[in-house]
Every structure is written in C-alpha cells, then in structure tokens.
Amino acid sequence: MFIEIEADSTVPIYLQLSQQIIEGVARGELKPGDSLPSVRAFAADLGMNMHTVNKAYHYLEEKEFIQIVAKKGVFIHERSVREATENDTDRLKKELRPIFAEALCLNLETEEIHELLHDIVRDIKGGPR
Amino acid sequence: MTILIFSALLIFTTIIQAFLPKFLKSSESFGVFIPDTHVKDERIIRMKMGYTRVLLIAGILIIGGYLAWVYMTNPQEEHTVFVGLALEFLTLFASMGLYARNHVKLIKLKKYEQWGAGQKERKVVDLQFREHLKLLPNIYFIMPILVNIGLWIYGLSQYDNLPNQIPIHWGPNGEVDGFAEKTWLSASALPLMMLIIQSMLLFFNAAMKQSGAKIQVRSKKRSRQQQLAFRKYSSWLLFLVLITITLLMGYLQLTIIHGELFSSTYTMFATLAFVLIILGATMFYTVRIGQSGTRIEMDYIDEPTDGVIDMDDDRHWKFGLFYVNKEDPSLMVEKRFGVGWTMNFGHVGSWIFFVLLIGSIILISTIL
Secondary structure, three states: OEEEEEOOOOOOHHHHHHHHHHHHHHHOOOOOOOEEOOHHHHHHHHOOOHHHHHHHHHHHHHOOOEEEEOOOEEEEOOOOOOOOOHHHHHHHHHHHHHHHHHHHHOOOOHHHHHHHHHHHHHHHHOOOO | OHHHHHHHHHHHHHHHHHHHHHHOOOOEEOOEEOOHHHOOOHHHHHHHHHHHHHHHHHHHHHHHHHHHHHHHHOOOHHHHHHHHHHHHHHHHHHHHHHHHHHHHHHHHHHHHOOOOOOOEEEEEEEOOHHHHOOOOOHHHHHHHHHHHHHHHHHHHHOHHHOOOEEEEEEOOOOOEEEEEEOOHHHHHHHHHHHHHHHHHHHHHHHHHHHOOOOEOOOOHHHHHHHHHHHHHHHHHHHHHHHHHHHHHHHHHHHHHHOHHHOOHHHHHHHHHHHHHHHHHHHHHHHHHHOHHHOOOOOOOOOOOOOOEEEOOOHHHEEOOOEEOOOOOOOOEEEOOOOOOEEEEOOOHHHHHHHHHHHHHHHHHHHHO
8 A cells, every 4th residue: 555745845754754654544555453564664665764654653653553562563453443542533533523624614504514524435435546 | 807897997987977866866966955946947957068068079088099009009007907997987087076076056045046945844654664575684684794704614624724825815817816924814814804795785675774765745556666676785785795706705715715626717607797797787777777777767646745844954964975963863865866775974883984994994994
C-alpha cells in the first residue's frame, strides 16, 4: 500500500501518516497481523527524521491500530478492526462534535451532513487509490 | 599490453561518461530535480545531447592522440602508463566540468521559470517495499570472508616455507615486480587488504537494505518495480565483485605460498579475466538496468495523475553530487548523476565508514 505525504500541508506529517494507515485498515488493504516497516526504514523512505515516524507509531499504538513488538517489528493490531465499545463510541462522538458544530455554523442541514458522511464512507471503502 | 589496457580503459570511460544521461532517471538531469511537468522539456534534451556530443568528440581526440603518440614515438613503458593515467583523469575532469556548467545552467532556468509552481509536492512510501526487496542475504557475503581468513591462516602456518621476499606487486604481464622483506605483517598484507575490500562490500549490501526507496508520485507502480529490480541487481553486482576478487586474491595468495605451482601467464590471464568480468558486469548494470532501474522495461501502467509532483530535494544535494541530509537515516542513497550509489554525508555513520576505510589503507601502506 502506498502512502502519500504532503510536506507543506497544515496537517502535521505524523498525523498524515497515521490517518492514511487507519484508512488502509478501514479499507481492508491492511489486515490485522500485516507488518509495517521499521521506524528506521520508514523514515529512510520518507527521507525524514525517525522521530516523526515514532510519533505516528505511538499515536497508532495508543489507539490500538498497531502493535509494536520489541525486536520483531510493527504489526497491524489484531483488534484494529473490532466491535466498538461504549468507550469507543463516546470518544468518536467527542471527536466529531467540533466538526459538526462547524458544519452547523456553515448552515449545513442534517440531510446534507448525512450526505457528506455517505460520500466520505464510500470514498474510503472505494478501494486503493 | 599496456597500451591495450589503457586505450580500453579510455574508451570505456569515454563511452560511459558521454552516454551517462541516457542511463539516468528523467526526473533528475545534471543533478537537478526536474518536476514531471518538465521532464520532456526540449532544452533539457538538447543539453543532454550536447553533453554527449562534446564528450564523444573530446574522447575520440584524446584516444586518437594517445595511440598516435605511442606508435610514433614508441615511448618507454612507464611513460605510456603515466600519460595513459593522465588522459584518464583529463577525460574525467572534462566530463565533470561540462556537468558543472549544465548543472548551474539548469538550476538557474528552473528557478527563473519557477518549475513546479502550482503543483503539490508529495512524497510516496510503499509500506511493503522491504517485504518485496530481494537482496542477497549478508551471509553470502560472509562466506568469502571466511575463505579469505582461512587462506590467511594457512599462509601464516606455512611461514617458514615462504620465500624471503614476499611479492606485493604484480606487473601487467603477470610477473611479480614488487617485493617486501618477509615479516608476519608483510605475509598478512594481501589477506588484510582483501578483508578491507570484502568488509566494504558487505557493508554496502547491508546499508542498501536500509536505504530509502524513491517512489515517484506519477508512476508509483512502475518506479517501485524498477527500484526493486535495481536494488536486486546492485546486490548481485556486489556479490559478483566479491566472488571474483576473492578468487583472484586467493589465487595470488596461493602463488605466494606455492610459487612453484603457478606461472606468470596464469596470473596474467586470471587478472585479465577478472577485469573483463567486472567491466562486462558494470556495462550490463549501466546499460540494461540503468540508474534506479530506468532502463528496465515495465508493463505496469499507472493511472495518469495531475497536479502532483515529487518532492524537490535539491537542497539536500550539494552540487547535485553529494547528499547531505541529517534527518534521513539512510547511509547509502542512489546517485543523482551516475549509475550506482553514494553515501549520505549528513549521517555520522558515513564519516565513521570513511575514517575506517582511509585509516586502514594508510595503516597497510605504512606497514609494508
């Protein structure tokens, strides 16, 4: 799977990395147990600091999307695709709230927000880019 | 023999240097990053053709002059060698000079016309690149090292039977023309030197595995496949060099121990075979594989993408020749102007490597 990074984007690089890996999992292109490059190899491919990759991996590890096994490597977490717990839904709600608030300020109707949601889901599931 | 070797070397150098732009990625010309929007720019193509033309004409004049000089004045052997070497350097300097001129010209043009403006710069990473990368395992490189160490120990175990004058240099006809007083050190010189070369090749193979892949945003699949192939062939080339050099040096080591079993004719042919194999393999690597595998035909088709270009990393390339990037953990990177690899001079490991290499060469030349 390819990952594409824009250096002069407002989204920090570690987030771009993380978000694209999460999308890969959502799309099924990355399956639980699949291995990811080592921090050093990933940073070399990016031509960027290892710190950036480390940050992305820790972010993903915290969210249980990947598992870092010492001396073995980095793998997509067995629980990366799972039934959402109450905690998970609460967290998503919280994270989505400011975005929907912004949509309301932009005078989007509930219908339009629904449509937006459908579009995004279809786009993510649409297959490899 | 000497004139044959030197004119062959000059012809080889001239051809490789003159046609070099043909074996390189189109996204990098004269050490300058060229965005996809400009890879087919007429002016760049004309610059490359001009470079080839000038170097070919200069090369023909140099080789012609050299041959004419040798046949007309029939100079002494060492003069032929000296002038041959000088002309070899002249050819290299000429191509460097011409490179520098084009490099500066292209940088100015790119800046003045703001190539790549309005395009989004992207860096592409393939998450599975290293799973698909098929380099020869390092253990293949360790085996010949063990053979060398075995021969070294064998040589020292025969110390009393060794001649009082240890051969340390061979002439082009295969005859020994340089000796050193027999000591434990001079009897170890050849295996020691070989150990340095072998470790260097092992180091390159290991460093290549960690080297960052450069996947192009507008041709992701094609450039990935070409990179994988390029790295695989690079590893094989290193291994071929390792095997042939181990055979040649091992053979020389045996001639030192059992001088009576071998003749200088064998030595001459062994050396010649070695040179031909290496030249042939390098030619194949350059012409059929090309830098980053650009000469390999690929049937991977990437959907055309607009509005994006690869990330411009000119700022990390000093004069387009030296890669200096403190952030990048790669020790080795693919060359920009040339077929093969160069070091990341922003990495402390590269400096340790150079200090070790130069230090051990100086050490060997002082103990002899």
